[in-house]
Amino acid sequence: MKRLAVFTMAVISTGFLATAEYAGAIDTYTVGDAASGIASSRHNLGATGFFTITSNTTEICVFCHTPHHANRDGGIKPLWNRFSANSAAFVAYGPTMADELITGSVIGSSSLACLSCHDGIVTFDSLINAPGKAGVTQTGTDRGWDFYDFSGRTADYITDPSLSIGRDLSNDHPISVPYNEFTAGLRPMDTIISDIDLADGLNVGALQFGSGNLDRNLWAVMGYISDEATIRDLLRVTDGQLRVECASCHDPHFNNKSWTEVDYTYGEGVQNQRFETNGLFLRRVGGNSASGLCRTCHNK
Numbered sequence: 001m002k003r004l005a006v007f008t009m010a011v012i013s014t015g016f017l018a019t020a021e022y023a024g025a026i027d028t029y030t031v032g033d034a035a036s037g038i039a040s041s042r043h044n045l046g047a048t049g050f051f052t053i054t055s056n057t058t059e060i061c062v063f064c065h066t067p068h069h070a071n072r073d074g075g076i077k078p079l080w081n082r083f084s085a086n087s088a089a090f091v092a093y094g095p096t097m098a099d100e101l102i103t104g105s106v107i108g109s110s111s112l113a114c115l116s117c118h119d120g121i122v123t124f125d126s127l128i129n130a131p132g133k134a135g136v137t138q139t140g141t142d143r144g145w146d147f148y149d150f151s152g153r154t155a156d157y158i159t160d161p162s163l164s165i166g167r168d169l170s171n172d173h174p175i176s177v178p179y180n181e182f183t184a185g186l187r188p189m190d191t192i193i194s195d196i197d198l199a200d201g202l203n204v205g206a207l208q209f210g211s212g213n214l215d216r217n218l219w220a221v222m223g224y225i226s227d228e229a230t231i232r233d234l235l236r237v238t239d240g241q242l243r244v245e246c247a248s249c250h251d252p253h254f255n256n257k258s259w260t261e262v263d264y265t266y267g268e269g270v271q272n273q274r275f276e277t278n279g280l281f282l283r284r285v286g287g288n289s290a291s292g293l294c295r296t297c298h299n300k
């Protein structure tokens, strides 16, 4: 019954939004939509991808996951198929203004996962379990594959300075920081995300912006666009505490096509696939329009 209700709602609202849509063909997403699209995103590094790719496999998930023989170093999950530097290799944020001390030893598993490419060091093909019968190495050997982008042969690690986060995390939003309510203006953990009114106090025009995403405040959680998720669902457990990790703000599978602003800054108006963004894989529908992503956690 519930499924049917969600479906009907989706049809009604899609019908409505179709008329309100503008030329930029921005996806508006409705509750229950899948947070999918990795195949056409920059995170498809296999032969079927569009951006940085290799001809050595058509598999997509293999660059991050494997069904067997996964990496267990430092408790890394889920079913991680890559070599990953352990947390001692990273410089952490240090003390926050609220005096929460973040040290390298607690960098959480899902952040180590992203950083096993976005440190700008580990190569894309440093795989544990290679496709098919090409072999298992628990240390994640570089498979010696060549990678190509639109300009020809390219490096097999992240070179773009803005996409390379590096191993010094002291200049990034605190990662692996516990979510302590009553610091930094943080909302209670059990706040239902879609109940937060992000348009409150803004110029009325903000209500129409991005098909009203500030009003709806929908986020991708567990692979679906949800209106029931709470802030708690964005957090990940490390050392027995709920913390903010890379995956709190980003979903690496969600080719988020709902953020006009970031498309313009990347594309400079050129309708060319290579310039298109994946909405920076942000979990929020509308990305960080009107800083809606930041203001979902911080009541500022």
Ligand code: HEC
Pocket: 038, 043, 044, 060, 061, 062, 063, 064, 065, 077, 078, 110, 113, 114, 222, 223, 236, 247, 252, 253
């Ligand atoms: C670029 C790396 C990357 C690729 C490629 C990738 N994943 Fe993931 N996946 C992750 C990370 C990181 C997490 C943990 C995210 C989190 O904590 O929410 C994850 C979590 C998951 C989860 C559990 C959480 C959820 O969102 O449902 C599933 C299921 C999953 N991946 C399936 C897949 C499948 C199937 C593919 C291939 C079609 C794939 N992934 C490709 C990085 C990747």
Ligand code: HEC
Pocket: 111, 114, 115, 118, 162, 163, 164, 165, 172, 173, 174, 175, 244, 245, 246, 247, 248, 249, 250, 280, 282, 288, 293
């Ligand atoms: C608190 C939320 C948050 C966390 C945690 C977070 N990011 Fe981001 N990230 C963002 C936002 C928002 C942007 C878009 C910034 C902009 O407008 O360009 C972004 C952008 C990026 C970019 C594109 C480069 C840029 O700055 O525009 C990369 C790559 C990235 N993040 C990777 C990561 C990785 C890896 C981690 C974990 C080490 C991480 N992010 C943790 C919110 C976050």
Ligand code: HEC
Pocket: 042, 043, 045, 051, 052, 063, 064, 110, 113, 114, 115, 116, 117, 118, 124, 158, 159, 160, 163, 246, 247, 250, 251, 252, 276, 277, 278, 279, 280, 281
């Ligand atoms: C297997 C390697 C790999 C892993 C693991 C990985 N990424 Fe990426 N990511 C890439 C590559 C390659 C690009 C595209 C680089 C380019 O265009 O030069 C990219 C691009 C991005 C971008 C920019 C997308 C855009 O809109 O242009 C963001 C943001 C990002 N990744 C975040 C993450 C986060 C967060 C995680 C973990 C949840 C993660 N990535 C895990 C390889 C990876």
Ligand code: HEC
Pocket: 095, 096, 097, 098, 099, 100, 173, 174, 177, 178, 179, 180, 183, 184, 186, 234, 244, 248, 249, 293, 294, 295, 296, 297, 298
């Ligand atoms: C998933 C929830 C979440 C999101 C989204 C989020 N933050 Fe945070 N932020 C936190 C937590 C938790 C802390 C740590 C508070 C503490 O000191 O205990 C924090 C701390 C901060 C701090 C203080 C750092 C210090 O040294 O004390 C700033 C500034 C900040 N965030 C800005 C931002 C901005 C800007 C964005 C959007 C790009 C953002 N946050 C998005 C949860 C979040």
